[in-house]
Amino acid sequence: MRLLPAKFTKTLSKYWKRWLLGMLITAIGVAYSLALFGNDTIARLDNLWAGERMKLEAPTLDKRIVIVDIDGKSLTEFGRFPWSRNVQASLISQLVDHYKVAAVGYDISFPEPDTSSGYNVLEKLSQTELKDVPVLRQRLEELKPMMDYDGVFAGALQGKPVILGFNLSPDQIKGALPKPLFSEADLNGRELLAYNAPGFEANVSVLTQAAAGAGSFSVVTDPDGIVRSAYLIQQVGDNYYPSLSLATASLYLKALAVKPLMTETADQLSQNQLDSGGYDALTILLPGRKQRVIPVGEAMSTVVQYRGRGGPQGGSFRYVSAADVLTGRAPAELLNGTVVLIGTTAPGLVDLRATPVNPEYPGVEIHANLIKSILDNRFKSRPYWAFVAEAGEILVLGLALSFALAALSPIRASLLGVAVLAAAVGLNYYQYSEEDLIFNLAMLVLVIFSLFVMNVVWGYFGEVRRNRGLVSRFGEYVAPELVEQMSEDPDQYNMDGESRELTVMFVDVRGFTTISEGLTPKQLREYINLYLTAMSEDIRSSHQGTLDKYIGDAVMAFWGAPVAFDDHASRGVATSLLMQASAKRLNQDFIARGWPELKIGIGLNSGLMHVGDMGSNIRRAYTVMGDAVNLGSRLEGITKVYGVGIAVGESTRAAAPEFTYRELDLVRVKGKNEPVAIFEPIALAQETDDATRREVQRWHEALAAVRAQRWDEASAIVAELRALSPQRGLYELYVERIAYFREHPPGEGWDGVTTFETK
Incomplete structure (x- = not known):
């Protein structure tokens, strides 16, 4: 069952x-x-998607928030930055008194006293070198209210809805902090895990006391240098202070207080609550018993929701030049009742931050985005x-x-x-x-x-495994290496025609007609099958050649396509030597069977050839064509004339210099006008014995003597070589050639080239 x-x-x-x-x-x-x-890589991918996700939200202009920009135009009209505090006082007076803005946030701090009026210098002179000039002392007292720029600025801030910015510092204490939002004592024993700064760089005391409040520059720079979040609350000592954005938004909303809020009991704390010591939100208490709740994460931080690409052309916030505000040129309707952030984009002063939406994002606009989120009461948050x-x-x-x-x-x-x-x-x-x-x-x-x-x-x-059967079947008839390569990576290997540097080989059996006459059809088939199998294995398996075709008893192969080899010539020469050795081994078996002797001739040439799928609509083949191919075929036939087993062209010898070669002649084959040098490869140079080297050297001396028409010298050297190797047909050929030239001198213009009129 x-x-x-x-x-x-x-x-x-x-x-x-x-x-x-x-x-x-x-x-x-x-x-x-x-x-x-x-995993850091996955975290980076999440951050990347978070940035792209922000960019997908189309920016909309928020008319409630305006950035007053200390830009290049402002510096041209009112001088280099930092401006004297009396200019800042004029800017505040214009914004509040003339343009009736609702709240101002300064993305600039003032930690040092302003002495640019020169009052301190004059006062010192009145006490030293010019102490005998009573009128100077009196005049300075009269001018002091005008020349005390910090006092002038403080006077402009007094009673105005202005929030100053300040830095939290790890290594110094400077200036005066504003009144805190609350202290540890106000938490009734609970712990609020906010960022606790050991120091600060706040504004000078007179300005802090005059302003409506101050907030810290609270952006959080991640390890990769990107600003993705900001602290809304930060701690110094036992006190907690708001960020510039929280303080400015609270001022605009006329908030009564800002307090941490715990919404669940201790045994139901979320991860965010645990990160913040149990508090998972801030509440802004508003008039009329209303409140605005801001979700917070680790260390009382929130995610900055960036809108647009930032800058005057970013499309999210209006930018107004500070120069236009100071001179009254700015349209009143742009500023009336708005939240103004004062920052700078002037060259050399730009407060740029790397953000998910722009690697050069104005820092002042980070505060603008946070204020917008607070005003909209809408925050992007990750639920517990x-x-x-x-x-x-x-x-x-x-x-x-x-x-x-x-x-x-x-x-x-x-x-x-x-x-x-x-x-x-x-x-x-x-x-x-x-x-x-x-x-x-x-x-x-x-x-x-x-x-x-x-x-x-x-x-x-799985498909590859299934294709292997196909490859093995068709590999018996066409080049299996081509089928396999194309089935594994058809995009890289194709049968399109192209021109490429290749090496081609032609192999033929000597006296095949006589051999066929001396064997029965069955014996001849076995004879040819054994011969072709051995030659094919040497070509394909040993040196990865492409078996092109069988032409009766002849074999055609090439190297360098479809798989490209830089050493295609060396592979071809090595294969030709291996095939001659295989022929000798086969010949011993054939003679033992009483069959005719097997001898083969091999022609090898390298050069530019056309390779690809060629043929007719009825039958096609992946093959090579061109002059270099034709020369390879001619060289195979020439081996009979010179009594050698292998003949290679000059380009093959140059491309495979690691072998020892015997030069045979300078020839002009049928169909070509330019003579070519032809050579017989003997063995790898490192495997050539001293006796063979001496024989080859003496032969080249004889060949030089023939070309110089020094017949007696050439005849003596060839006779010496014949005595060493009487079976070498090459020496017999040159004995006859020297004897002929003795009787029929070629003359002074002879180029030493042998011309063949037949294929």
Whole structure:
């Protein structure tokens, strides 16, 4: 009795390995989402997607927030920066008294007293060198209120809705801090884990006391240099201070107080609450018992929601030149009732920060984005249950894809993978843009991609295994290495025609007509099969040549295509020597059987050839053509004339210099006008013995003597060589040639070239 249906059993047997691997990939994704391990690369991918996700939201102009820009135009009209505090006083007076702005935030700090009026110098002179000039002392007292620029600025700040900015510093204490939002004593014994700065660089005391408040420059720079978040609350000693954006927004909203808020009991704390000591939000108390709640994360920070690309052309906030404000040229309707942030974009003064949306983002606009979020009461936040939702999504989609992709065709699997990926990205963006929820996406995308790639690769190797049978069958008839290469990587290897530097070989059996007459048809078939098999194995297996075709008893092969080899000439020469050795081995077997002797001639040439799929509509072949191919064929025929087993062209010898060669002659073959030198390869130079080297050297001396028409010297050397190797047909040829030239001198214009009129 079967426990499982036959169809299910068959499916399980076919796909269980893929399913198991898919489940393993899914499990890794779930483990990462549950924070069982971390990975910097995945975190960087999440950050990258977060930036791209922000860019997708089209910027809208917020008319409530205006940036008064100390730009190049302002510096031209009012001098270099920093400006004297009396200019800053004029700027505040214009903004508040003339333009009726609702709140001003300074993205600039004033930690040092302003002595640019020169009052201190004059006062010192009145006490030293000019102390005998009473009128000077009296006049200075009269001018002091005008020349005390800090006092002038403080007077302009008094009673105005202006928030100054200050820095928290790890190594110094300078200036005076404003009144804190609250202290540790106000927390009733609970701990609030905010960033605790050991020092500060605040504004001079007179300005701090005069302003409506002050806030810290609180941006958080991540290890990769990107500003993605900002602290809303920071601690110095026992006191807690707001950021510039929180203080400015609170002033604009006429907030009564800002306090930390815990929304759940201690045994239900979220991860964000644990990171912030139990508090997961700030509450801004407003008139009329209203309040505005701001969610916060680790160390009382919040994610900055960037809008637009930043700058005057960014499209999110209006920029107004400080010069136009100071001179009254700015339209009143642009500033009336707005929140103004004073910052600078002037060359050399630009406060630029790297952000997810722009590597050069104006720092003042970071505060503008935070203020907008506070005013809109809308923050992008990562819920404490996000990791559970992400793990669940990976688990469900991962298991579903693990089972589905294994059983689908490549096209359907691709469509399903793209559809699931698009749905995951779309849902993530919807949650971000419409529900203001931040969820990580990188691990889910990696799981989907990994499952798809795993199934594609698995299917690919399955196809490769199936193709091997095809290769083995067709490899008997066409070059199997070509079929295999094209089946494994059809994009890289094709049969299109092209010109390429190659080496071609032609091999032929000497006296084949006589051999065929001395054997029965069955014996002749076995004779040829044994010969062709041995030659083909030497070409393909030993040196990876491409077997082109059999032409009766002849063999044609080449090196350098379809797989390119830089050493194609060396492979060809080495193969020709191996084939001669194989022919001698076969010959011993043939003679033992009483069969005719086997001798082969090999022609080898290198050069530019046309290679590709050539032929007719009826039959085609991957082959080579060209003058270099024709010369290789001529060289095979020439071996008979010179009594050698191998003849190679001059280009082959030059491309394979690691062999020892015997030059045979300068020849002009049929169909070519230019003479070429031809050579007989003997062996690798390092394997050539001293006796062979001396013989080759003496032969080249004889050849030089022949070309110089020194017949007696040439005759003596050839006779010496014949005595050493009486069987070498080359020496016999030159004995006859020297005797002929003695009787018929070629004359002074002889070029030493032998011309062949037949193929």
